[in-house]
Amino acid sequence: MALQSKNFYDVIVGGGSVSGLLAAREISSNGYSVLILEEDHEIGTPEHCGGVVSQKGLEKLGVIPRIKTIENYIKGAIIKTKNSSFQINSENQHIIVIDRRSFDKELAFQAQSNGAEINTKSSITSVNYSDNVYSIKISSGKIFKSKFFVEARGVGQLIKNGYRNAIPSGQYEIYAPWIQKDIIEVEFDSELYPGYFAWVVPTGDGQGKVGVAGRHINTSLTIERFLEKKGKPYSIIRKIYAPLWTNGYIKPFHIERNVAIGDAAGQTKPTTAGGIYSGGMGGIYAGRSISKSLENDNDCSFLKEYQSNWINSFGNEFDRQILFRKILERLDNKSLDKIFSSISSSALDNISSTGDFDFHAAALKSFLNTKITVNFLYTFMGNEYRKIIKDLSKI
Ligand SMILES: Cc1cc2nc3c(=O)[nH]c(=O)nc-3n(C[C@H](O)[C@H](O)[C@H](O)COP(=O)(O)OP(=O)(O)OC[C@H]3O[C@@H](n4cnc5c(N)ncnc54)[C@H](O)[C@@H]3O)c2cc1C
Known part of the structure; x- marks a missing residue:
């Protein structure tokens, strides 16, 4: 049950973001040894997320965010097409905007407090499985071993595995007086953002995240045009580009003891590509099932529960979306x-x-x-x- 040697763990988690950290939290809370390998030099950075989430969703993830993690409270959304628009009041839905840099660190603290180890600047270069042991090599050449591997390396891993149809997106953090403090803006235009939309997520008075996504678009050019249309003045504080997954969950969620969670399992909403809640729950369900497997002599049949629990919670909704x-x-x-x-x-x-x-x-x-x-x-x-x-x- 406990650590067997310095580089042998019950579970290695590839990817230290929301789904990987929550899986690690669950597994380590049951007393098993977990190592999280994260390629970036800092948990939560670079942030590639709008951070829009419901407070109810966060409660289900077992997180009450600290005040400094909550950037904003959202009251509604303006939805626009080229020549039409309407506004929805969302106060009943208790939607907030979180700072993922801070949120992911909170999750890392929860995982670490339960006993998980986290290594940053540890990019996984290969995952090999033989004789019931995973050998995980990182860019420095070091090899770690484990009984289970959790694949939580995000959409990038899906693309590496040959899945197509991810949608390119770009998101800039900006300061601009035209950003409304508590209203999200969503703009549909089938020519500019085919298959998706542009958005403005306010993080405070006169500041927010502006983004665009669409099939086969040049994201930097499209976002610059969107900003031009909104008008000066604005200042760009940060730019990120990342693919979005809107094609639904990818079964099976595990092969042998290799368990995919979060974006790496396609657990993002097919409508908006939001995945903090649904992917986070993937991490929690997977973590619980892996713990049961470990408790029962590594019996993989318990992993089926992970897939059925997640599909019972989100399957119908995702199929409709x-x-x-x-x-x-x-x-x-x-x-x-x-x-x-x-x-x-x-x-x-x-x-x-x-x-x-x-x-x-x-x-x-x-x-x-x-x-x-x-x-x-x-x-x-x-x-x-x-x-x-x-x-x-x-x-
Ligand atoms: C522009 C944008 C806006 C978004 N806005 C929202 C939103 O408002 N609300 C919402 O719910 N969702 C949003 N999402 C989606 C949300 O960010 C993801 O669903 C969520 O972060 C998924 O978490 P994850 O842990 O599955 O994967 P990720 O967050 O993608 O994390 C994967 C981790 O794996 C690491 N990694 C990758 N390769 C390796 C490797 N070789 N070795 C080690 N580590 C590796 C990465 O560095 C990263 O930390 C948005 C996404 C984008 C791109």
């Missing part, structure tokens, strides 16, 4: 205008009062469920729309 994504990816700007301008104020009131940030497929359904929209989508998408409706009714 994928169908809504199919609709979004087909709409041109005229159609987006038409649909957005036909939303009734009662539908908006309903979404404002009953919407759920983490499980928003129901809100999307009511949003698209006006007579004008349904008729329009039947005409615009024909059989494809009929099939989506049929598939939705089965979930």
